[in-house]
Amino acid sequence: MLVVDDDPLVLAVTARVLSNKGFPCGTVQHGGDAVARAVDFGADVVLLDVHMRPVSGRAVLRSMRADHRTALVPVICVTGDRDPATLVALLGAGADDFIGKPFNVEELEARILVAVRRRDVLLSVNPLTGLPGNLVLVAAIEQRLAEGDGFALLHVDIDRFKAYNDQHGFVVGDEVIAMLGRILSRTVDELEDRTCLVAHIGGDDFAILSPPEHAEATARAILTAFDRAAVELSPRPGAESAAPGPNPPLSLSIGIATTRHRKFASSAAMAEAAVESKAVVKGMAGSGFAVDRRRG
Amino acid sequence: MIDEPARPFGLDQLEAILDRPLSPGLVRASCPPVVDPSCLRNLGLDGGGPAREIVEIFGTDAALRLAAMRAALGRDAGQDIADAAHALRGGSAMIGATRVERICAEIERNCVPVNPPVLGPLLDRLDEALAETAAAFGAMLAEH
Numbered sequence: 001m002l003v004v005d006d007d008p009l010v011l012a013v014t015a016r017v018l019s020n021k022g023f024p025c026g027t028v029q030h031g032g033d034a035v036a037r038a039v040d041f042g043a044d045v046v047l048l049d050v051h052m053r054p055v056s057g058r059a060v061l062r063s064m065r066a067d068h069r070t071a072l073v074p075v076i077c078v079t080g081d082r083d084p085a086t087l088v089a090l091l092g093a094g095a096d097d098f099i100g101k102p103f104n105v106e107e108l109e110a111r112i113l114v115a116v117r118r119r120d121v122l123l124s125v126n127p128l129t130g131l132p133g134n135l136v137l138v139a140a141i142e143q144r145l146a147e148g149d150g151f152a153l154l155h156v157d158i159d160r161f162k163a164y165n166d167q168h169g170f171v172v173g174d175e176v177i178a179m180l181g182r183i184l185s186r187t188v189d190e191l192e193d194r195t196c197l198v199a200h201i202g203g204d205d206f207a208i209l210s211p212p213e214h215a216e217a218t219a220r221a222i223l224t225a226f227d228r229a230a231v232e233l234s235p236r237p238g239a240e241s242a243a244p245g246p247n248p249p250l251s252l253s254i255g256i257a258t259t260r261h262r263k264f265a266s267s268a269a270m271a272e273a274a275v276e277s278k279a280v281v282k283g284m285a286g287s288g289f290a291v292d293r294r295r296g
Numbered sequence: 297m298i299d300e301p302a303r304p305f306g307l308d309q310l311e312a313i314l315d316r317p318l319s320p321g322l323v324r325a326s327c328p329p330v331v332d333p334s335c336l337r338n339l340g341l342d343g344g345g346p347a348r349e350i351v352e353i354f355g356t357d358a359a360l361r362l363a364a365m366r367a368a369l370g371r372d373a374g375q376d377i378a379d380a381a382h383a384l385r386g387g388s389a390m391i392g393a394t395r396v397e398r399i400c401a402e403i404e405r406n407c408v409p410v411n412p413p414v415l416g417p418l419l420d421r422l423d424e425a426l427a428e429t430a431a432a433f434g435a436m437l438a439e440h
Contacts, residue, residue: 010386012350012353013350013390013391016339016341016346016349017339017340017341020340051386053379080386101389102386102389102390
């Protein structure tokens, strides 16, 4: 958390208040130093006073957005000005949120937490598939475990993908990953259950959270759709784009861990159970899925 | 009814009416308190070292800003006075230096265009209010 304000009193009070709330807090009094300090400090959120001199808050905002190191850092603007034109201009310059001056401590804390959460989700979204990544997935698993909701974790993985990528190049490989992302999203959409989650863990690894009673049917639907699409995707021997060597169609393995059979102490334990199930299928030819039915 | 702003009215307009000198014969019912202790309390800074540190910073900063305002008045630099008053008003509101905050608001309203006959006495009032504020915070912190 970095506080940028040219008023030494406001700076001291804000830093003290935020430290008391448990936010590690850096401070900058001169707007011209804000970008460098945000980088050095590793700021996850910047609280920026708008009415500053000689470098204005808006100028700081523009500098932050223009610098790739701070372009995605959430900025909460502190201003007593409620003029819509001013607020629109600040939003246009890259502000993420506003808070009035003097601020209410609880409101400030809530806005900071929201900004951090949004930033985490933004950083977690995979640019290739647009699906949320590990941070969102782990948080969702932990929340469901804590609340005692029954659910299943499907770990989806393309077999021999690295070899395929090496053979055809990352552009073709990325198309396959994007295609799998679309298949997973479509399949889960058809469940019409908004509690489901599709996440892109990374590379060719995906995960789905679904109600336990839908897990196996979902896995079957995914495998059917993928096998159909994979035949079309894999370059045929003799085609111009095909590299020499064996070229079997891609296949998919899905490992399923479900709270129906076991209680899991953590997201890590559940993920491990899903991976172990997936390893069983990996040893077999073609696409398939396995459910961890161990009791515990 | 003494005065009524046209609706919808802004906070500044309302404050301007409230701060307008009362007609002879009218007695102001109550004087605003020098400090509002709830502000520091709400910030979790109502006692101990951190609160003293904040009050000390306020005193130092306010004295510098007052000096800057006097210098700016000497050269008719209304915007500079307004900027200093605005900054001091923001900090004062944050820690509950109520009287200083209200005087700063009045100063801001008389800066552009510069109104020396009003601003001079206002800066003197600000000087007095700063001393009263330091005393009030001192007494408040002595209780802890």
